[in-house]
Amino acid sequence: MKQRATTTMAAVGAVLLLATACGQARAGTALPKGDEAAAYVSAKFEGAMDKLSDTLGMQRDTTAAFETYFRLDEKWLRATITSARLGSPETRVSRNHSQKNPDESLDNFIPAEGTVSYMYLGPVYKSLAPTAWVSMPKPESGNSLVCAWAGIAPACKMVSAVQRAFSSNKKAVTGARTLPDGKTEVTAAVPLGAFLDARVEVLPQSALDQIGTEMRKEIVPTKITIGPDGVLSQIVMEATLTKENHRIELREDFHFTGKATPQDFPKLPDPADVTVLPDQPAVDDFYRRLGELQGS
Known part of the structure; x- marks a missing residue:
């Protein structure tokens, strides 16, 4: 990778x-x-x-949007990813929302501080965790390569x-x-x-x-x-x-x-609303189950 x-x-x-x-x-x-x-x-x-x-x-302190539509015969998908990155150390957020099914959404939030990142699960993905938010450890090296981030x-x-x-x-x-x-x-x-x-x-x-x-x-x-x-x-x-x-x-x-501002980012979720994925095996299992729901 x-x-x-x-x-x-x-x-x-x-x-x-x-x-x-x-x-x-x-x-x-x-x-x-x-x-x-x-x-x-x-x-x-x-x-x-x-x-x-x-x-x-x-490119720092920016907002971006990606609009995607793909149709193969009668099957199609349409989605929008909006993103923002701000500061140094950097806070990042990306929001992937289906335009075909409003309940199909995933928001990724990486605060500048702390050792964990967060994902907010839309209704389609509620079976993945007992709470709307999950957290997972950040890489030891900090933010991943920018081209591995959903926003870019x-x-x-x-x-x-x-x-x-x-x-x-x-x-x-x-x-x-x-x-x-x-x-x-x-x-x-x-x-x-x-x-x-x-x-x-x-x-x-x-x-x-x-x-x-x-x-x-x-x-x-x-x-x-x-x-x-x-x-x-x-x-x-x-x-x-x-x-x-x-x-x-x-x-x-x-x-x-445009330019990113603090208003582009969510607040840290309440710990009671977060399911903790404590280690890499738990994260791998989460993404395996996410892939199964997405049909990939």
Whole structure:
């Protein structure tokens, strides 16, 4: 897991550095097109890979939102993850709420102080514990790698999908242009296979088994927008795909929404409302049962 997270952060840094380099074009003007553009963008992208950066992880005191929709034939899911991080040492919160079933929700709260983190269980998950809150030990090293945190993980996975696509095909990064407001927009053609391998959407095996080789080759257009200061602003992946007697619709949209404030975080729960998971075996068992409820 640590190696995967490190690799993903490398991909994030590559895209951000690419954006900084491309942003030197005049505002509102497109960079070269066609084969020239492919060569130009490929060179910039490969050059950036030599200067690994964790710029995304260094963004502090921010709020973000991830809106996800995925449909395979008649089965679908839609959810929103909102998150905030503040201070040093850092407090983090992420709220994962289904838009299909309001009772399906999980909130993760990591206070800056103390040795435990908390999870609030929505009604769908009430069988997991006798109380609405559970607590579990924080890692001895403190907060986990930022790309392992639910508040940022979707962005890391989406950028990882772009990196996978580029590694297989240097022309997968199709263009870059500066916008009138000074932002840089990078576009990419990401195969569905790269999207799934990066686990942008975590599907049960029964769904993955229905997605064949030809469908995995279908393209998910992707747009990455970066601010004038080189800081990631938004990543959007959206497609409607029909192949092998199946239809897939998807839209994944991660974007930063502003500055975090203390009001973005819950209060510490009352100990009487918390089921304590005292050690790693208890935590592992909890997540096993959570996975069973989620069908994964």
